[in-house]
Amino acid sequence: MATQPMQTTIRFYWITWTILLVLTVLMLLIDQSPLPRLLFVLVMLVAMLVKASIIAANFMHMRFERIALAWMVVIGLLINGAILFGLIVPDALRAVTSEAW
Amino acid sequence: MSEAAVGVATRWAGGVCPFDAGWKKVMMWVFIITDGLLFAGFLAAYGYARLMSGVWPDQTEVFSLPFIAAMTFVLITSSATMATAVWASETGQTASARRYVTFTLVGGLTFLGMQAYEWTHFIGEGARLASNPWGDPLFAAYFFLLTGFHGSHVLTGLIVLTKTVLGLSTGKTPVANVEMAGLYWHFVDLVWVFIFTFFYLI
Numbered sequence: 683m684a685t686q687p688m689q690t691t692i693r694f695y696w697i698t699w700t701i702l703l704v705l706t707v708l709m710l711l712i713d714q715s716p717l718p719r720l721l722f723v724l725v726m727l728v729a730m731l732v733k734a735s736i737i738a739a740n741f742m743h744m745r746f747e748r749i750a751l752a753w754m755v756v757i758g759l760l761i762n763g764a765i766l767f768g769l770i771v772p773d774a775l776r777a778v779t780s781e782a783w
Numbered sequence: 784m785s786e787a788a789v790g791v792a793t794r795w796a797g798g799v800c801p802f803d804a805g806w807k808k809v810m811m812w813v814f815i816i817t818d819g820l821l822f823a824g825f826l827a828a829y830g831y832a833r834l835m836s837g838v839w840p841d842q843t844e845v846f847s848l849p850f851i852a853a854m855t856f857v858l859i860t861s862s863a864t865m866a867t868a869v870w871a872s873e874t875g876q877t878a879s880a881r882r883y884v885t886f887t888l889v890g891g892l893t894f895l896g897m898q899a900y901e902w903t904h905f906i907g908e909g910a911r912l913a914s915n916p917w918g919d920p921l922f923a924a925y926f927f928l929l930t931g932f933h934g935s936h937v938l939t940g941l942i943v944l945t946k947t948v949l950g951l952s953t954g955k956t957p958v959a960n961v962e963m964a965g966l967y968w969h970f971v972d973l974v975w976v977f978i979f980t981f982f983y984l985i
Contacts, residue, residue, distance in 0.1 A: 690870060692870060695863055695870065698863065698866070699860065699862075699863035702859050702863075703859060706856070706859065710852055713843075723985055726984055726985050727980070730976055730977060730981075733976045734973055734977070738969075738973065740866075741863075741865075741866045742969045742970075747803075747804055748803055748804065750802055751812065754802075754812065754816075759815075759816050759819045759823070763827075767830065770827050770828075770831045771830060771831070771834065773831070775834060
């Protein structure tokens with residue numbers, strides 16, 4: 683088992699915690715604002731992915747791992763997830779806009 | 784070995800320590816990928832149902848957003864205490880690690896308690912798996928599916944954390960296992976980020 687030297691300090695995690703809290707509060711504030719629906723959804727998705735990346739990089743130490751391990755996760759999860767949504771969403775939209783509806 | 788194969792072997796840097804990360808960690812990540820795909824499937828199905836539904840209830844009228852925000856706060860904080868616990872165990876401060884895992888455990892219990900309260904309240908207002916007073920029957924169904932599966936992961940996490948605390952007390956838990964428990968706990972937090980955004984905010 684590889685024992686890597688510790689590259690972090692306790693401060694690192696609590697700064698990460700602060701950033702995550704600030705992002706969460708921002709998302710809640712944006713939720714109250716009268717943004718157009720499409721823009722609102724896009725902003726929320728970006729904020730969500732930023733939060734998720736920060737958790738994976740800092741809390742889960744992805745930033746200290748080999749890039750190959752990061753690619754394994756990114757390809758396995760993000761790309762599969764994107765395909766899943768990409769294939770399903772257009773179909774749902776078609777149903778919404780069809781005559782039958 | 785061809786040059787390409789050597790390149791792959793270098794990246795893998797295999798044996799019992801693939802990716803230079805240790806087989807336990809790599810297998811934990813493989814588990815996280817598969818478990819993450821389970822939630823991706825649920826969320827995609829939820830997105831489909833919601834787009835297909837002409838009338839999705841306004842979540843802010845059904846749920847108390849400040850309460851959900853408090854749940855999010857508890858979970859993010861427990862993630863930070865867990866990260867601190869992993870750091871403490873890796874720097875040899877076992878007593879401190881045990882204390883921070885205990886904090887995480889308390890955070891997880893609080894989250895689960897809040898979720899139990901939310902469920903009780905929601906069911907009390909008439910929400911059922913197949914029907915609810917706010918309109919589309921799938922609204923409550925997906926609420927129970929998403930938060931239920933997430934909650935069951937929190938419960939599993941609490942069992943893992945309890946075992947970790949006990950193991951740290953008796954010296955039976957190696958440093959690597961605290962890190963694995965940490966990875967799992969952060970994953971539970973990560974999934975909540977997605978559910979919080981997709982189900983409660985958007």
